Amino acid sequence: MPPGPIFFNHYTIWIEMIYALVVLVSCWLIYARTREMYELTSHNGIKYFRNTFLFFGITYAVRFFMHLFMTFRINPRLFEHIAFGIRDFSFFIMIYASCMATIYLTYSIFWKKLEKYEFSNVYIFHMAAIIIALISLLRNSPGVFLSFQSVLFLLLIIISFINYRKTRHKGSFSQLYLLYLLIFGLWIISNIIEFIIIFSTLIGLIIYGISVLLFIILLIKVLKKLKNKR
């Protein structure tokens, strides 16, 4: 296990930055274009859906600025302490935001089932994400974070499977679950590659390429749906 996340491989910095920027823009567009819809309805499902992309956006914004900062720092010695401070802070924000994004993604498709039990306190989610980010930062290890996300991923698979069986006749619905599962799955894989396995440019490129493509497909789906029947 390397000491801390491997963010600073110069060979991959530009790929990382472009990847983060494309995903960031896609998330921002989804969040911004669904704003009117939420303002008109205050619908909880739309809120959780938007929050998913808000937090994914924050995650990728932090990734982007981290790489930007590390690429353009002038004197590494002068900036050493600042760089470590920024790295730790960014690591914390990234884990917190990505936990929130994946929680909201999972919650957005089954919140109705929990609503009848009056389980609507999202502060619990924020607390869980903060605790996971703190443990990961203090232990200098993403193990807790990755385990938590893997459990959520399993939960998403189960919910998707149950909902798929119920709505098998609706083709687009099951496609959407597949898209969610792929985005979530690739997010976990990309973290495993970045934090645990020494970064391989080729594997990284493939993972990033597919992830970017999935976010763009989701963005197109959202924009297309919002344009319809206007």
Next chain:
Amino acid sequence: MVKKRGKLEVIYDILKIIMLHKNSIKTTPLLRQSNLSSERFLQYLSELLEKGFIREIKDSSDGKLITLTDKGFKYLERYKTINSFINEFGL
């Protein structure tokens, strides 16, 4: 069996009734046509007023008329898209 209307659909129905009455209707016929109990109707009415979808104006006989605001018209215009979005994304 008649399917129970969701909140967004009830709001759409109320706003549509107002629009179909040339954007001006008294509370009693609105209550009758909205197919809601008095209690639920008043809850919806106060929520719609609070959120700025409708407003109350006085008519010539000092009674109250309900009319749609721009936000109310926007809701009617966007309802089908919103509903379709919610279904499509399983929200």
